[in-house]
Amino acid sequence: MSYVQPGGKRQKVREVRSENIDYFQGMEKVEYNNMATSTDTNSYRYYNCSERVHSRSMEEWLKYSLSFTEFRYNGSDIQGRPTFSRSWDDNTNTIDNHKRCLKAFYDFCMKLGIKYWTAFDTDLVPQTDNWDENKSNWDEIVEYINEMSQKSQMKLLWLTPDLHSHPKYISGAFTSNEASTFVQAATQIKKCLEVSQRLNAECFLLWPYREGYNAIFQTDVAREIKLFSKLLKITAEYKDRLNYKCQLLIMPYYSSSGKNYGSYGNLMWQPNGNWNGDVLNRYMWDITSCLYFLKFHNLDRYYKVCTPPGHHMYMAGVYNMFGGVTITNQFDPCDNKTITLMMKCVIDQGAAPPGGINLRLVPKRDCDLRELMTSQVTYIDALARGLRVACNVISEQVFVKHLQQRYASYYSGFGSRLLSSDVSIEECEDFYKKNQAHNEITCTKSEHYNMVFQRYLDTCDHV
Incomplete structure (x- = not known):
């Protein structure tokens, strides 16, 4: 025992020294400067x-989080080897290397002024086949993260189990044909939930990336869907037994025709506009299939849905299931219209979703540290711009008045009964027969209001 104690003390000294390293030396914290020139990309x-805008701070409305997964990207792709040589990452699968990467990531977030971050469980600890070693690694990294969070006032927004990378998950994790794989996935989720609670994460995310079938003639789809719902249910039940007060989130395997909103290495957060083959064979491949699945299995009381910007987000909001937004490099930060509508959707909800806005930005393969930061600044500022325009649109109530006028027939007379009381189809027929002569086609004024909206976008600098 006398030999172990001095060794432990020396290890602590080394850790303190490594924590004093500034991995972004010479780079100032990014600050707000509304007079920044076009070439000032560090503001x-x-x-x-x-x-404060629209009764909340911009930080509250936007609730940004950065992805540790993308931060650890090494520059490799299917055609090329790793291109990055980061001072904090020696590419070893050791607990010390994971700590250095976390320290650098915390420094990075603090330079940007972002308080939340997200990660997969496999980002945080070395993966081994030894149960006791894994437990020891988790204990050590949890203690380290809690210390770092206390010093920096940063917080883990959500943790998610990596249920797609391990070879065992080649045919799915929730829906594998092998019972042992289902059990392995459940065990991984259980541990991840426990770690998430110890790190005081506000949310817990599940991403059913590989849940689907390749060939219908060799798949028991009904069985697999039951397994899928079972694992989602026992996850929610275990969270309740832990007395863990977090929001459960789920992110479907999104696809959007003509748009590709995100990829990481070979993992597609939203695959190319291909509506055939494996995309349609996913059990949860868009917002509609996800909401139906959750509702049918009575899981909508536990889970909310993370979406990309656009249609999926609007639909999740309508059904009060909006859990968060995922932004990737494939989303154009110059698309001011989509960004503004996205932020208007957030404001209409009354607050940021529990999962906030998660920035999953993969660095370009020739990216240095300055470029790494600039890519984040680009998206952070673009979304903030959209928030300002959305607040201006809402405060002037131009579109609210237009909507009231457009749906005026539902505010009085027979139209007011259609949603507020029981109306039979026979009554609809009688009303139509009596009033069909008065049916007039009214202009929607879409061109006018498109131009009005565009002028709001054009005058953002005056907001």
Whole structure:
């Protein structure tokens, strides 16, 4: 025992020294400067975290989080080897290397002024086949993260189990034909939930990436869907037994025709506009299939849905299932219209979704540290700009008045009964017969209001 104690003390000294390293030396913290020039990419022109807009701070509305997964990307792709040589990452599968990567990531987030972060469980600890070693690694990394979070006032927004990378999950994790794989996935989720609670994460995310079938003639689809719902249910039940007060999130395997909103290495957060083959064979491949699945299995009381910007997000909001937004490099930060509509959707909900806005930005293969930061600033500022425009649109109530006029027939007379009381189809027929002569086609004024909306976008710098 006398030999172990001095060794432990020396190890602590080394850790303290490594924590004093500034991995982004010479790079200032990104601050708000609304007078920043076009070439000043180290300032926010629109994002002022403490500024109150529409009764909340910008930080509260946007609730940004950065992805540790993308931060650890090494520059490799299917055609090329790793291109990055980061001072904090020696590419070893050791607990010390994971700690250094976390330290650098915390420094990075603090330079950007972002308080939340997200990760897969496999990002945080070395993966081994030894149960006791894995437990020891988790204990050590949880203690380290909690210490770092206390010093920096940063917080883990969500943790998610990696249920797609391990070879065992080649045919799915929730829906594998092998019972042993289902059990392995359940065990991994259980541990991940426990770690998430110890790290005081606000949410817990599940991403059913490989849940589907390749050939219908060799798949018991009914059985697999029951297994899928079973694992989602026992996950929610275990969270309740832990007395863990977090929001459960789920992210379907999204696809959007003509748009590709995200990829990481060979993993597609949203695959190319291909509506054939494996995309349609996913059990949860868009917002509609996800909401139906959750509702049918009575899981909608536990889970909310993470979406990309656009249609999926609007539909999740309508059904009160909006859990968060995922932004990737494939989403164009210059698409001011989509960004503004996205932020208007958030404001219409009354608050940021529990999962906030998660920035999953993969660095370009020739990216240095300055470029790494600039890519984040680009998206952070673009979304803040959209928030400012959305607040301006809402405060002037131009579109609210237009909507009231457009749906005026539902505010009085027979139209007011259609949603507020029981109306039979026979009554609809009688009303139509008596009033068909008065049916007139009214202009929607879409061109006018498209131009009005565009002018709001064009005048953002005056907001």
